[in-house]
Amino acid sequence: MAGPHLAPTTGNAVPNVDDTDLGGLLADLRGVHAGIELILDGLRLIAHDRHSIDRTQTLIATLAGNADCDLITAIAxxxxxxxxxxxxxxxRTLPLDQxxxxxxxxxxxxxxxxxxYHHQQASEACAAIDGI
Incomplete structure (x- = not known):
């Protein structure tokens, strides 16, 4: 059976993010706040975990594919x-105009x-998974 049910082997391993742009960002953002550490750990887990097609689509939508309800919106x-x-x-310690x-x-x-507009490409990626 194809997909996420393959036995983990070198040929179908999930690549490590350490030497990628994502890995660099995750490293650069460390040490700011405990809440940021949790977010970074979550992103790293998502990036390294094995996913089904359905879970992949759901994760993309949840991360950035819906301006009404995704993590980008929550961060905003x-x-x-x-x-x-x-x-x-x-x-409140700043001057009022500031x-x-x-x-x-x-x-x-x-x-x-x-x-x-900023969520459109992630939304399109979800649609493309469905062949739309």
Whole structure:
């Protein structure tokens, strides 16, 4: 039987990400915060795990294929939350005009990152798995 049910051998092994752009990013982002470490560990697990066709499609959609409900959108809303003095008390020590500037950029980030255009190629990858 073809697919994820093949016995793991050198010929069908999932390649390590360490010497790739992804591996470099995962290494570069280490040490920022425990929450980021968890995200990086999750991405590394996803990249190294064996997946079925269905799981691959679901993961692509969940990571970046749906501007209404994917990790990019969740990250965008987290950025917006961190950029607002209403939800991040650390910013309350900044002058009011600076707080408003930070908040404006956070709002623009969520607007930009949730633009369906930025999710289109991941969505197309999901459709291509179905032969659409």
């Amino acid at each position: 809303h987290t950025v917006q939350r961190l950029a607002s003095a209403d939800t991040n008390p650390a910013l 707080q408003k500037q930070v908040q404006r950029h956070g709002e623009q980030a969520v607007f930009d990152l949730t633009d369906p």
